[in-house]
Amino acid sequence: MKERLMSGNEAVAIGAIKAGCRFFAGYPITPSTDLAERMSKLLPEVGGAFIQMEDELGSIGAIIGASLTGSKAMTATSGPGFSLMQEGIGFASFSEIPIVVVDVQRVGPSTGIPTYPSQGDIMQARWGTHGSHPIIALYPSSVKESYDLIFTAFNFSEKYRVPVIFISDEVIGHMREKITVDDSHVVFERKKPEVPKEDYLPFDSRYEVPPLANFGEGYRFHVTGLTHDETGFPTSDPVKAERLMERLQRKILNHLDEIFLYETFLVEDADILIVSYGVVARSAKEAILELREKGLKVGLFRPITIWPSSEKVLKDLASNRRVFVFEMNLGQYVHEVERIVKKKVEFYGKENGEIISPEEIESCILKSL
Amino acid sequence: MYTEISLDNLRVKKLPHIWCAGCGNGIVLSAILRAIERSKIDKDKIVFVSGIGCAGRSSGYVNFNTLHTLHGRPLAFATGIKLANPDLQVIVATGDGDLAAIGGNHFIHAAKRNIDLSVIVFNNFVYGMTGGQLSPTTPEDSFTTTTPYGHIEEPMNISYLAIAAGATYVARETIGNPLMLEKYILNGLLHKGFSLIEAVSSCVTEFGRRNNLGDPAEYVKFLKDKSIPFSKVNSVESHDGIVVGEFVNIEKPEFVTSYYELVKKVAK
Numbered sequence A: 001m002k003e004r005l006m007s008g009n010e011a012v013a014i015g016a017i018k019a020g021c022r023f024f025a026g027y028p029i030t031p032s033t034d035l036a037e038r039m040s041k042l043l044p045e046v047g048g049a050f051i052q053m054e055d056e057l058g059s060i061g062a063i064i065g066a067s068l069t070g071s072k073a074m075t076a077t078s079g080p081g082f083s084l085m086q087e088g089i090g091f092a093s094f095s096e097i098p099i100v101v102v103d104v105q106r107v108g109p110s111t112g113i114p115t116y117p118s119q120g121d122i123m124q125a126r127w128g129t130h131g132s133h134p135i136i137a138l139y140p141s142s143v144k145e146s147y148d149l150i151f152t153a154f155n156f157s158e159k160y161r162v163p164v165i166f167i168s169d170e171v172i173g174h175m176r177e178k179i180t181v182d183d184s185h186v187v188f189e190r191k192k193p194e195v196p197k198e199d200y201l202p203f204d205s206r207y208e209v210p211p212l213a214n215f216g217e218g219y220r221f222h223v224t225g226l227t228h229d230e231t232g233f234p235t236s237d238p239v240k241a242e243r244l245m246e247r248l249q250r251k252i253l254n255h256l257d258e259i260f261l262y263e264t265f266l267v268e269d270a271d272i273l274i275v276s277y278g279v280v281a282r283s284a285k286e287a288i289l290e291l292r293e294k295g296l297k298v299g300l301f302r303p304i305t306i307w308p309s310s311e312k313v314l315k316d317l318a319s320n321r322r323v324f325v326f327e328m329n330l331g332q333y334v335h336e337v338e339r340i341v342k343k344k345v346e347f348y349g350k351e352n353g354e355i356i357s358p359e360e361i362e363s364c365i366l367k368s369l
Numbered sequence B: 001m002y003t004e005i006s007l008d009n010l011r012v013k014k015l016p017h018i019w020c021a022g023c024g025n026g027i028v029l030s031a032i033l034r035a036i037e038r039s040k041i042d043k044d045k046i047v048f049v050s051g052i053g054c055a056g057r058s059s060g061y062v063n064f065n066t067l068h069t070l071h072g073r074p075l076a077f078a079t080g081i082k083l084a085n086p087d088l089q090v091i092v093a094t095g096d097g098d099l100a101a102i103g104g105n106h107f108i109h110a111a112k113r114n115i116d117l118s119v120i121v122f123n124n125f126v127y128g129m130t131g132g133q134l135s136p137t138t139p140e141d142s143f144t145t146t147t148p149y150g151h152i153e154e155p156m157n158i159s160y161l162a163i164a165a166g167a168t169y170v171a172r173e174t175i176g177n178p179l180m181l182e183k184y185i186l187n188g189l190l191h192k193g194f195s196l197i198e199a200v201s202s203c204v205t206e207f208g209r210r211n212n213l214g215d216p217a218e219y220v221k222f223l224k225d226k227s228i229p230f231s232k233v234n235s236v237e238s239h240d241g242i243v244v245g246e247f248v249n250i251e252k253p254e255f256v257t258s259y260y261e262l263v264k265k266v267a268k
């Protein structure tokens, strides 16, 4: 086990390789570029493939293609590139192709402030595509967690045949912390079909997550972004469409016990619950310690799995507590919190390039008393 | 020489296809299937990738590993497939809009990389699937649903663009000469590098009807009569008609091969 000083982006790259990633396609964009650069160095060393594509539409297409051959595949981008990738993410969601998309958030909208952090893509990660489908989005708040969580991202993606959005931000991506690069993580391998080739149904509804054959192994199946039946061929039969849509929901939402990851900090005796995630959760912890010095009982709920959310976990934590949401946007995750807790939620947010500091959180809570 | 299409190459149960009566796409697809038969490529190793449009629907009817992607993106998906598994033979079926409008950037860059993909573009001068709008290859003065007063631009020459971008095999033929079309597709399949076969097809319903080419047989005859052999003009472009022939057939380092040679050097 080696202790090393590294950035969050570097930790994602190193973790991805250890999680089995063997294909990366990307297009440079700050603050994700150094992740691509790192992959261009690491992948050839392990016999994997790296390609700089002509744009993000190409990048997302290439990783989906690679995944269909059985390769664990990833891309990394930021705001404008993440917007361009949405159609491809929708394709991979609907045709159930495992991929990992890293979005290192920067200030938006549009070109925004490329070198400063934000949390403005929270809703885009959930609702950026057209049509209805669940998605998994994970968000670390430290370099070590970036390393650990990229394993989870690949494992969830392969296990549930779903794109996983690995959300990060300019601070988490670029700050350096000392971490242990360990080999203790369990790596999940994609389930392959065991039936005779003629009987293979790539979208078999008897499974929640049907096994996925690799292209080139003799199964000769069809993949389309059109609404399809169990064989994979297009259908416009509402009954079959319904069956597919229902299974896509179920395969994720029935497994919240495994998928929904979160951290709580000093919540046991808390009267006030702060909800924040990613880099802002770090400020929140500082603020909580300060506020406790002043005699206020404040605790933190930090979702690590941003999507899907667990209504049960949040409801329980919010009951009998005042709830504050802090995020680096003008109100995104707060809508999810309000939807779930069904009571007044206090909100503080900004997307101007500055981090929300511990002092801001502290004074916001003190002022509201 | 006439090659039979092996029924094992077709998903017979998926027929009839969605193409209109009189559509030229069947001629292109049968040329592709005959060429595949003649190439003796292992069918399990063929990945047939298509985009969105009438041409894009071809992937549903052929019995290989098939991938019906997004509008404009078949080359992006195909690039990922070929680079991730170089043992696969990747064939791309695309439309003129799919390849040269919305997918134009991927087209240029895939050709520039000289990645080993065999691309067959079904060029019918129009957006067939969406009901007959202007495409990059719509001839000047012709009528489409979005050029009701006639088209004011010169058409794009897809083969010319492929050559300029770096494709190492480029040929054009019309459905008026299916045997030559088959031959060029076969050459493309056997060529190591980026090959582009421009198959000039017909769209009676959406293009022909509005441009005095409403009769399917007349349409094919028109394409045949308009054909000018490359050997005659020695140019990919002519204002007098459609230049047909094998334009480029050269060897250059292929992207995926070069990539894995590099990997061999740096792999630990």
Ligand SMILES: Cc1ncc(C[n+]2csc(CCOP(=O)(O)OP(=O)(O)O)c2C)c(N)n1
Pocket: B052, B053, B054, B055, B056, B071, B094, B095, B096, B097, B098, B099, B122, B124, B126, B127, B128, B129, B130, B135
């Ligand atoms: C992103 C996107 N934009 C637009 C469309 C609508 N659309 C579907 S097919 C098509 C054009 C097809 O024309 P072409 O590629 O020439 O193929 P053809 O149908 O003529 O074979 C368009 C615009 C789409 N499916 N996706």
